[in-house]
Amino acid sequence: MSVPRPVEAIGATVPGRVSIRPQALQAVVAAIAADSVGVPVARVSARLADRGGVLRASLTMPANLTAEVRGATLLEQTELLRRDVVEQTAVLTARTIRGVDIELAGVFRRAVRRVS
Amino acid sequence: MSEHERLYRRILRRETHSSRTAAVLAVAATLIVLCLVVGAAAVGLAVDSASRETVVSWASGASGDTFARPAVITGGAIAATLGLWLVLLAMLPGRRARHGRLAGRVALLADDEVTADAIADRVARELGLDRRQVRVTVARRAAAVKVTPTSGVAVDQHAAARAVDEVVEGLGLALVPRVTVAAQGVLA
Amino acid sequence: MRSTNRALNRLLLLAVGLALLIVGIATLVAGFWQGAAPAREDAAGLLRSAPEAFAEWQVDLSAIGLGVLPWLVILVPAVALVVAVLLVVLIAAQGRGRTSGIIRLRSPEGATEVDVGVGEAVIGGELSGCREIARNRIRAYRVSGRPALEIAVAVRRGGDLASVTGRAVRAVEAWDAVLGRKLPILLHLTTPRWAGLRHENRVQ
Numbered sequence: 361m362s363v364p365r366p367v368e369a370i371g372a373t374v375p376g377r378v379s380i381r382p383q384a385l386q387a388v389v390a391a392i393a394a395d396s397v398g399v400p401v402a403r404v405s406a407r408l409a410d411r412g413g414v415l416r417a418s419l420t421m422p423a424n425l426t427a428e429v430r431g432a433t434l435l436e437q438t439e440l441l442r443r444d445v446v447e448q449t450a451v452l453t454a455r456t457i458r459g460v461d462i463e464l465a466g467v468f469r470r471a472v473r474r475v476s
Numbered sequence: 477m478s479e480h481e482r483l484y485r486r487i488l489r490r491e492t493h494s495s496r497t498a499a500v501l502a503v504a505a506t507l508i509v510l511c512l513v514v515g516a517a518a519v520g521l522a523v524d525s526a527s528r529e530t531v532v533s534w535a536s537g538a539s540g541d542t543f544a545r546p547a548v549i550t551g552g553a554i555a556a557t558l559g560l561w562l563v564l565l566a567m568l569p570g571r572r573a574r575h576g577r578l579a580g581r582v583a584l585l586a587d588d589e590v591t592a593d594a595i596a597d598r599v600a601r602e603l604g605l606d607r608r609q610v611r612v613t614v615a616r617r618a619a620a621v622k623v624t625p626t627s628g629v630a631v632d633q634h635a636a637a638r639a640v641d642e643v644v645e646g647l648g649l650a651l652v653p654r655v656t657v658a659a660q661g662v663l664a
Numbered sequence: 665m666r667s668t669n670r671a672l673n674r675l676l677l678l679a680v681g682l683a684l685l686i687v688g689i690a691t692l693v694a695g696f697w698q699g700a701a702p703a704r705e706d707a708a709g710l711l712r713s714a715p716e717a718f719a720e721w722q723v724d725l726s727a728i729g730l731g732v733l734p735w736l737v738i739l740v741p742a743v744a745l746v747v748a749v750l751l752v753v754l755i756a757a758q759g760r761g762r763t764s765g766i767i768r769l770r771s772p773e774g775a776t777e778v779d780v781g782v783g784e785a786v787i788g789g790e791l792s793g794c795r796e797i798a799r800n801r802i803r804a805y806r807v808s809g810r811p812a813l814e815i816a817v818a819v820r821r822g823g824d825l826a827s828v829t830g831r832a833v834r835a836v837e838a839w840d841a842v843l844g845r846k847l848p849i850l851l852h853l854t855t856p857r858w859a860g861l862r863h864e865n866r867v868q
Contacts, residue, residue: 416774432844433841433844434778434782434842434843435769435843435845436844438776442773460773461774461775461777462774463766463777463778463779464777464778464782465779466781467782479846480848483810483812483848484848486808487665487807488850490665490670491665491850493670495668495670495673496673496674497673497758500676500677500754500758503676503680504676504751504752504755505755507680507747507748507751508751508752511745511748514744515741515745515748516741545695548691548694549691549695549696551688551691552687552688552690552693552695553692554688555684555685555688555691556684556688556691557688558684558688559680559681559683559685559686562677562678562680563678563681563682564681565674565677565681567674567678580833581833581840581846581849582815582832582836583850583851584829584851585853586825586853587853590819590853590854591853593821593855594819594825597822643825643826646824646825647825647829
């Protein structure tokens with residue numbers, strides 16, 4: 361997946377092309393998702409697919425049941441996740457994702473350190 | 477919350493009645509075998525002229541005796557019995573040993589066995605009897621409690637009925653207590 | 665909570681049953697009725713003349729090398745095949761609706777699937793403190809097109825059913841708060857004896 365774009369540097373315009381390997385793209389999306397939900401990026405699996413020219417993301421990650429996050433319900437978290445993934449992917453990679461499928465498989469609870 | 481009321485009613489109705497899947501599978505399997513046999517026979521007859529000859533000669537020799545009374549009557553009886561049984565399976569509700577009710581947030585479904593156990597435990601405790609002296613059967617609208625009394629000790633049937641009501645009302649099921657005391661008691 | 669088409673099942677049983685019943689009664693009548701002897705002769709005559717009748721209804725398939733065949737040889741296997749296929753479809757249609765342990769919710773921006781293990785973690789966690797519950801089992805289904813859960817609770821002998829129900833409903837409310845949606849839930853009280861399950865949480 362590559363989109364030819366001129367790289368704009370401050371003060372100069374050097375022609376060139378930015379191409380992002382699919383793996384890198386998926387890693388970026390996974391990192392965004394992990395950050396949004398608050399789970400380790402190692403437990404996030406991100407797959408990107410092209411559906412007739414439209415980019416669609418498919419994410420699998422554990423549900424974050426840590427008490428501090430309880431303020432937001434799982435479904436609210438997934439809505440925020442969708443928004444974060446679409447917005448931040450666009451900012452970081454100039455790609456517009458339309459449609460994010462999310463699967464919550466497994467459970468994540470951040471270990472709470474007792475400070476005595 | 478009655479937000480899932482209609483769905484719950486549907487679920488409970490399905491969960492408390494038999495789906496008749498077993499009967500349908502048996503009937504379908506039999507019919508499939510029949511179809512395969514008839515289909516294969518037709519093809520076989522077309523292909524194999526020798527078997528065709530056998531069938532033709534058998535058919536040509538048919539007389540009133542081919543439809544002899546014993547055979548006809550037996551065949552008819554079997555078919556009619558089987559047919560009646562299937563019709564009954566189709567028409568009768570086929571209630572399962574469970575009771576259900578809408579319980580606000582959830583649809584509640586209780587196996588009759590659990591309800592009966594709970595009732596028996598409570599009755600035995602109320603009457604001060606050993607658990608084995610109380611036997612409970614849960615029917616469609618009633619809970620039948622059979623108490624085997626201790627010799628020489630009277631059984632308070634009202635207390636037993638009250639115990640049944642406590643358990644049943646705690647679950648919200650509409651079961652009427654029916655308490656019977658056995659004529660013969662146990663000595664211990 | 666599977667979505668077998670129960671009306672169809674009963675319809676099939678009724679149809680086959682009535683057919684058998686009618687044929688059976690007719691045959692019984694034919695057997696008992698004294699005046700049926702001529703009818704039996706007629707039936708025998710029919711059978712005798714059958715081979716010629718079948719031989720007459722022919723269709724010429726010499727063009728594709730099959731020679732001349734009676735109609736019946738084409739018709740009967742074809743009908744038999746169609747019926748057999750319909751029946752196989754009916755068999756396959758029994759007991760659908762149990763999802764593979766996933767609660768699926770669709771929205772215009774994409775699908776959200778919540779593995780039933782998440783529900784087990786939350787609900788099972790809430791129920792684990794209850795001494796009167798021996799085991800609990802949570803399964804996801806699709807009922808009337810919507811995701812639903814069945815929570816089967818094995819009640820220990822001597823357990824108070826009302827309090828177990830109360831605990832379970834509170835666990836469901838906790839799950840509602842975590843998920844953010846109130847799914848339809850069937851709470852099933854059972855005895856501690858049952859066999860062979862997958863998503864089962866054993867509780868001490």
